[in-house]
Every structure is written in C-alpha cells, then in structure tokens.
Amino acid sequence: xxxxxxxxxxxxxxxxxxxxxxxxxxxxxxxxxxxxxxxxxxxxxxxxxxxxxxxxxxxxxxxxxxxxxxxxxxxxxxxxxxxxxxxxxxxxxxxxxxxxxxxxxxxxxxxxxxxxxxxxxxxxxxxxxxxxxxxxxxxxxxxxxxxxxxxxxxxxxxxxxxxxxxxxxxxxxxxxxxxxxxxxxxxxxxxxxxxxxxx
Ligand SMILES: [Fe+2]
Ligand SMILES: [Fe+2]
Numbered sequence: 001x002x003x004x005x006x007x008x009x010x011x012x013x014x015x016x017x018x019x020x021x022x023x024x025x026x027x028x029x030x031x032x033x034x035x036x037x038x039x040x041x042x043x044x045x046x047x048x049x050x051x052x053x054x055x056x057x058x059x060x061x062x063x064x065x066x067x068x069x070x071x072x073x074x075x076x077x078x079x080x081x082x083x084x085x086x087x088x089x090x091x092x093x094x095x096x097x098x099x100x101x102x103x104x105x106x107x108x109x110x111x112x113x114x115x116x117x118x119x120x121x122x123x124x125x126x127x128x129x130x131x132x133x134x135x136x137x138x139x140x141x142x143x144x145x146x147x148x149x150x151x152x153x154x155x156x157x158x159x160x161x162x163x164x165x166x167x168x169x170x171x172x173x174x175x176x177x178x179x180x181x182x183x184x185x186x187x188x189x190x191x192x193x194x195x196x197x198x199x
Contacts, residue, residue, distance in 0.1 A: 007174040014171065015080035018164055021091050025157035029099040033153040042151075042162070043096045047106035049089040053082040055114050056133065059125040060179055067182045071175075078175040081168045088161060123183060127195045130176045137173035140166035 032039040057079045064075050097103040117128050143150060143166045151159045184192035 007178055011074070011174065012171075013074055013077035013081065013175070014168075015077055015084060016164065016168070017084055018088070019091075020088050020157050020161040020164075021095060024095065025155055026092075026095040026099065027155060029101070031099075031155060031158060032151065038150075040101070043093075043101050043103075044106055046089045046092050046096070047103050048110045050086045050093070051107060051110045051114055052132065053086045053089075055117070055125070056129045056176070057082050059122065059129040060176055062122045063126065063179050063183050067179060071178055071182060074172075074175045075179065078172045081172055085165050085168065088165075092158075092161060121195075123180075123195050126176065126180050126183065130180050133169075133173060133176045136169050140169040140173075144170065 028034075030036050030039045032042065060075055061079060064072055067075070093103045093107075117125060120128070143162065148159055148163050148166075151162060180192075180195075184195065187195075
C-alpha cells in the first residue's frame with residue numbers, strides 16, 4: 001500500500017527572482033575546497049538543470065488547463081521558480097565552462113536522454129517529471145537538513161545559489177505529483193502506476 005502524504009493546506013509557492021554570481025564569484029576551477037571530485041559532482045548536477053527543468057516545465061504546463069484553479073496557480077508558480085533556477089544555473093554553468101569544465105558534453109548527454117523521454121505520451125512525461133522531482137526533493141531536503149554542509153568552504157555566492165534552489169525545490173515538490181493525481185483520477189490505480197513504466 002502506497003502511503004501518499006497530502007499536500008499541506010497552507011502550501012504557498014513563492015517565486016523569488018534572485019540573481020547570483022553577477023561579479024563572477026567562482027574564483028577557481030576546483031571551487032569546492034580545491035576538490036576536483038566534489039566540484040565535479042555539483043558542476044555535473046548543474047549541467048542537467050537547464051534542459052531538465054525545461055522538460056519539467058513543459059510536461060506540467062501541458063496539463064495546466066486540465067486541473068482546478070488552485071493547482072493552476074501552483075503550476076504557474078512552479079514554472080516561475082524553475083525558469084529562474086534555469087537562468088541562474090546557465091550563469092553558473094558558463095562560469096564552470098570558462099574554468100574548463102566540459103559543460104557542453106554533459107548538456108548534450110542530458111538533451112539526448114530527454115529527447116527519448118519526450119517521445120513518450122504526455123502522461124508518461126509527467127510521470128517521469130514526478131520521479132525526477134521526487135529525487136530532487138530528497139537531495140534538497142538532505143542538503144538543507146545538513147545546513148548546506150556539503151558546500152562548506154565553497155564561495156558564499158555559490159552556497160547561496162544552491163541553498164535558494166534547494167529551498168524552492170522543497171516548496172514545489174508536491175505540484176507535479178498533485179497534477180499527476182489530478183489528470184489520472186479517472187484511471188484505476190494500477191493503470192496510473194503503469195504510466196511510470198518505461199515500456
Ligand atoms: Fe529547480
Ligand atoms: Fe524542481
């Protein structure tokens with residue numbers, strides 16, 4: 001039996017149009033304590049965001065007209081948050097690229113995977129978004145719970161970027177799943193569950 005935690009009644013999604021790294025702010029190539037592996041982990045994650053978040057927005061936007069007014073508002077706020085996240089990670093990725101990190105290669109790989117997912121039906125694309133947002137929320141929760149300790153020693157501006165992104169991921173984590181539940185409400189639970197199957 002799957003335990004589905006309901007969305008809090010007082011859920012409020014607040015898009016914040018913040019900008020980071022306006023003056024560079026990534027002083028060297030291995031910006032996380034000179035550690036190439038730790039730096040590469042965050043750089044690689046960031047490389048998936050511009051194309052990944054565009055996919056999330058598109059898959060949810062597809063159903064914006066098919067849900068109730070409250071969820072419509074939450075979807076609009078979700079899209080606003082993800083759009084600003086992408087803009088700021090484009091800036092971050094440009095800095096990583098300027099320091100020699102192979103951003104183009106990782107973005108191309110992300111695009112290759114997403115092109116395959118975009119061949120699926122809209123509801124399967126939405127299911128994929130639910131799964132990926134769920135992983136993102138787990139990572140964000142862990143990151144915030146530790147007081148951003150994974151980035152201890154990183155430039156302040158970079159810590160602020162990742163903390164803001166993690167906080168907003170927690171805020172909007174239920175929107176995609178609520179949308180999925182709404183658009184599959186006429187399906188049996190096994191049929192809805194099968195939407196998440198690859199084949
Ligand atoms: Fe995001
Ligand atoms: Fe997200």
